[in-house]
Amino acid sequence: MLAIQLRLSDRLGPDADPATLPPTDGVFGVATDAAVRSFQTASRLAANGIVAGTTWIRLTRGLAVGATGDAVRALQVELVEKRRAAVAVDGVFGASTQTAVLAFQAHMALPRTGGVDSATWRALTWHYELPRFSSTSLCDYSVGNGPANWGTAETIDNLEAAGRRMVRAGYGRIAVGDISLEHGGDIAGHATHERGLDIDIRPLRKANDQCTRRTLWTSTAYDRAATRTMVKAFRALARGHVKLIYFNDPVLIREGLTRWHSGHDDHLHVRFCEAIDPLSTYDC
Secondary structure (H helix, E strand, C coil), X not given: CHHHHHHHHHHHCCCCCHHXXXXXXCCCCHHHHHHHHHHHHHCCCCCCCCCCHHHHHHHCCCECCCCECXXXXXXXXXXXXXXXXXXXXXXXXXXXHHHXXXXXXXXXXXXXXXXXXXXXXXXXXXXXXXXXXXXXXXXXXXXXXXXXXXXXXXXXXXXHHXXXXXXXXXXXXXXXXXXXXXXXXXXXXXXXXXXXXXXXXXXXXXXXXXXXXXXXXXXXXECHHHHHHHHHHHHHHCCCCXXXXXXXXXHHHHCCCCECCCCCCCCEEEEXXXXXXXXXXXXX
């Protein structure tokens, strides 16, 4: 999402009204929606706030060694987030950025040109990314699918933002289980988790030790108030883009915050959705 915000700034240009420029917070909020619509209007496109199809194509431009500016920053952000590339996000397409592009093209079986054309942009934009586990937002708990922490950029951005919000509120980190494999596809033990849009997370505990302790909603250690706050944080940060949340706490179900689903007594399953998705399961 941050890369899209930078590409919007690049395309709107240095002479744009500052009020039309998006923030660079990695969250698709009201201001970013307005910036997308402004760009679409200026480009004589349907102003629907959705970055897809022609809008996505118009936002991209070819890049090569020597290029500078927000478009290069967007490229560097993507390379760091998707592949942990050792490049500085400085807006200068130099040797280290070219090396990272070549490595990504090899990883995705693309022609190794070192430049960024539409095919490389598309692969880079849609490549899943890993969350950043830290003392200020998220921790990892593994249930046997250690590599399965990959999600879409918007999924990961919203997860990290929710984690920061919970830590700031004094509830402790969000404990993250399976999301998806690096390029999606079947994952052991799950019927879904194949598209980078499903996240398993543990409910919060009164002792804030959910990173190391499993908890059922029936346990006296379970913190319903904190878990309620977490659910509301996901819904607020990804307004209109949370398809459902499975968790069997009957109180949260009565409040309309979660749904019952077999096997979800000890973890929440948050499913995000996209404005345009070929599968109804993930379409907003």
